[in-house]
Amino acid sequence: MTTPPIRLVLVDDHRMFRTGVKAELAEVSAAASGLRSVEFAGEAPDVDTAVAVVREQRPDVVLLDVHLPGGRGNGGVDVLHGCAGAQAASGEPVRFLALSVSDAAEDVIAVIRAGARGYVTKTISGTDLLTAIRRVADGDAVFSPRLAGFVLDAFGAAAGEIAEVDEELDRLSAREREVMRLIARGYQYKEVAKELFISVKTVETHVSSVLRKLQLSNRHELTAWAMGRRLL
Incomplete structure (x- = not known):
């Protein structure tokens, strides 16, 4: 079709x-x-x-x-x-x-x-x-x-609204957090790979892991999630 x-x-x-x-x-x-x-x-x-x-x-x-x-x-x-x-x-x-x-x-x-x-x-x-x-x-x-x-x-949560301990964020490794921040900012996979000096395949693996751990479906939901925590 x-x-x-x-x-x-x-x-x-x-x-x-x-x-x-x-x-x-x-x-x-x-x-x-x-x-x-x-x-x-x-x-x-x-x-x-x-x-x-x-x-x-x-x-x-x-x-x-x-x-x-x-x-x-x-x-x-x-x-x-x-x-x-x-x-x-x-x-x-x-x-x-x-x-x-x-x-x-x-x-x-x-x-x-x-x-x-x-x-x-x-x-x-x-x-x-x-x-x-x-x-x-x-x-x-x-x-x-x-x-x-x-x-x-402009749209993120006000400072102090996010709890000091974020159990969801703690599920992510340091590298997954780096990838998450760039993807949430609108970077394409190849741009993330260049920024972090890793392969595009590795970026794809990290993104899949981040979405699974946070129980999110796509990068739009990921952006909203990161925005709510003022992580970028």
């Missing part, structure tokens, strides 16, 4: 950038045979057009710039508020992935508070952007590694 493509709406106020993103995603999507492809359902250059297009087209994912003209002057946040409760044609909620030149903490936190599922910067490669879109479509939260810390700082 063929998996349907991810229906995507691209929101950015620069037409040439939209053209470039569409061309790049089309190229890497075509090259990644066997994986879920991307189908463009529409595009928009400003807040008001974006809300109308999302409501009409009901895409799976919206690739959203943070700074946009129109609306109430709050850019991508206005789009998120205007599309609150919107459903994709599949019946799932429309999911938003911020794609911006800005890596400012206030921008990251604002769009995540408004409902975005992730935030990546425009320095991302086409292949990694396609991976991020697929992950957001599947319900995961996705952040460029450096930006994950902003979210954890």
Whole structure:
């Protein structure tokens, strides 16, 4: 059975950038045979057009710039508020992935508070952007590694809320804790392997062990677990 493509709406106020993103995603999507492809359902250059297009087209994912003209002057946040409760044609909620030149903490936190599922910067490669879109479509939260810390700082538990003795954390070895922190921050397996000077296979083994010991199902749950303990 063929998996349907991810229906995507691209929101950015620069037409040439939209053209470039569409061309790049089309190229890497075509090259990644066997994986879920991307189908463009529409595009928009400003807040008001974006809300109308999302409501009409009901895409799976919206690739959203943070700074946009129109609306109430709050850019991508206005789009998120205007599309609150919107459903994709599949019946799932429309999911938003911020794609911006800005890596400012206030921008990251604002769009995540408004409902975005992730935030990546425009320095991302086409292949990694396609991976991020697929992950957001599947319900995961996705952040460029450096930006994950902003979210954890903003949404983590207040200091003193975590007990001095954490029985769940104590189940993990020192190496498993290192791997857990990087995975929860949004690092890919190969990035963890490079950071810790171990093989990708070893990373996979540690991740499986961490998820089993903590009784978690995926990296999204792992991120939430680590966030709640202010471990990153």
